[in-house]
Amino acid sequence: MSAFPFEITAHEGQARTGVLKTPRGDIPTPIFMPVGTAATVKALTLDMVRQSHAKIILGNTYHLMLRPTAERVKRLGGLHKFMGWDGPILTDSGGFQVMSLSQISKVTEEAVTFQSHIDGSRHILSPERSMEIQADLLGSDIVMQLDECVSWPAEEARAQKALQLSARWGQRSKAAFGQRDTQALFGIQQGSTFENLRRESTDRLLDIGFDGYAIGGLAVGEGHEAMCDTLDYCAPLLPWERPRYLMGVGKPIDLVEGVARGVDMFDCVLPTRSGRHGQVWTWEGPLNIKNARFAEDDTPLDATSDCPASRDYSKAYLHHLFKAEEILGQILLSWHNIAFFQALMIRMRAAIAAGEFAAFRKWFHETHVKRGA
């Protein structure tokens, strides 16, 4: 019996829409979660994040444990109070970024030992420590088990070894997390692009039992087609009645194809990161605002949007801000992109509820993807 009720209100094929109920608010699914790496969704105020219709944000254990440290966040009242966000927060386990960002990391059965990329200091991250940081110190609403994610491509034996370690760490994460009424723990499926391994990983996760299930080890370089091919079999393996979260994904087309395969939750730094670099996501595909063709384009990015950044500024003005390297350009494009990603999720939820998701998906491919997304 999970702490967080999950109600699927409609589905069309594998695609589903519903509500994940949390003590800090209902999360309509499918949902995109903006990434608030270091206790801030980069370049945005929380009012902007709220206005974009985001309902849940993500925090990074790796970044926060190093700076300002999880203990300091705890002393300051927990992550919600620290950053001023009173909606739900999901935190990752820290494992993925330890292995990708830290200077030296060593994985043993017990834990990952690593050096901070900030100051070279040594740290240990075990399943128990990850639970302590996420659940007790940061006070996350949705906590992720510690896992080991292999890079791509991976030998089958290597992927097998990582999924077995991830399963044992999942067991330890569950034991350390215990039973909680107001926080949820998600397990993470691994197995790279091997169907038998995804199946084996799922069996191990179901034996342990989690409040939700994430799909890990994708969006690590395999490309859109291989990701879709893997999702074809790995998403339906997960229990229909619990939320499914595809970690670190992705581009708009990845979100549409993930939803089509039964995924409920997504997160990615893409909208804010690309926004800071002048890339704009629109219904008609991506565009680069620095392109000279926008220098005198007095139309907004999206006149029909309820996002001020999309609606109230001309492309010519945004072009100028980027040419002049003004921070306001980074603010406005990050805001627009986050709002666009939410608008995409809102349209997908409505389409599934209306039984029109297949038509939406076809339309999206024709208008968005044909332009090179």
Next chain:
Amino acid sequence: MSAFPFEITAHEGQARTGVLKTPRGDIPTPIFMPVGTAATVKALTLDMVRQSHAKIILGNTYHLMLRPTAERVKRLGGLHKFMGWDGPILTDSGGFQVMSLSQISKVTEEAVTFQSHIDGSRHILSPERSMEIQADLLGSDIVMQLDECVSWPAEEARAQKALQLSARWGQRSKAAFGQRDTQALFGIQQGSTFENLRRESTDRLLDIGFDGYAIGGLAVGEGHEAMCDTLDYCAPLLPWERPRYLMGVGKPIDLVEGVARGVDMFDCVLPTRSGRHGQVWTWEGPLNIKNARFAEDDTPLDATSDCPASRDYSKAYLHHLFKAEEILGQILLSWHNIAFFQALMIRMRAAIAAGEFAAFRKWFHETHVKRGA
């Protein structure tokens, strides 16, 4: 008969409060004008600028004529439409920045010739061209004459020469500007720190006749005391019944002492520039948010402020944002500082109206200045 009525509603000694009426809105004085260098008040949305109680912003002719160019701004509907600000805008003449920022500049009787600091291209700025850019292309509400500002310290002969050229350029600026119903032209007093030259400059300006009068050539390195000593005589020289604008000033204490000497308008990049670097202006003096003593300080910058940046975030969180080099830190401190400067002007206006400016000035020196502002 000026296009912009100026009504002084109360005064206390030289300090005065009133309203400058413009077609784009009333400007209560004394006023601080945030600087929107390149058609953006750096790191802030216009909603933030409005929420800070700013009533008029400044645009820089030098920056805008080079990028995106004044002609492009005109084709895009003028500066107000381009940047989305429908309140009054004051533009500088471009002269000061041509002489301080461009790589090579040459001043002749006719004009300043200079090379762009962006791409090295050659440009000419004459009084007539400055009027065309400000009044016709950008569509500024308050236009500044072209002048020559000497650096400090200046030989008297050099300062004399510059004020005479400035006076002739003032005459040409007035002729080129002509008579306008919805735009105002301000003359600029020069003369460095020489009382006789300030007097001579003023005589020349009054012969020409302007809608308002600026004090130029201060805040160029002479220091607070020398500036105050100069203001003692140079501000009262200007007509009581027209607005007086002290260009490029300043710190909070400069604003208080400028108001005490009869100045009505100020502009400075200080609040946004120092905000981007972690410096915070408060009633109790300046502080640096990166200082370790704020790492676990859970109080806001100003709980009594109506500015969200001042009221809704802890110093510990702001400290973290700067340590992590997050853009949100620059946004929030720029916003707080702009709001603080406006709050300071609001309190001065109220104090003058209530006949309590002397008491306010004493209080401000005791609480703000003693801490090292």
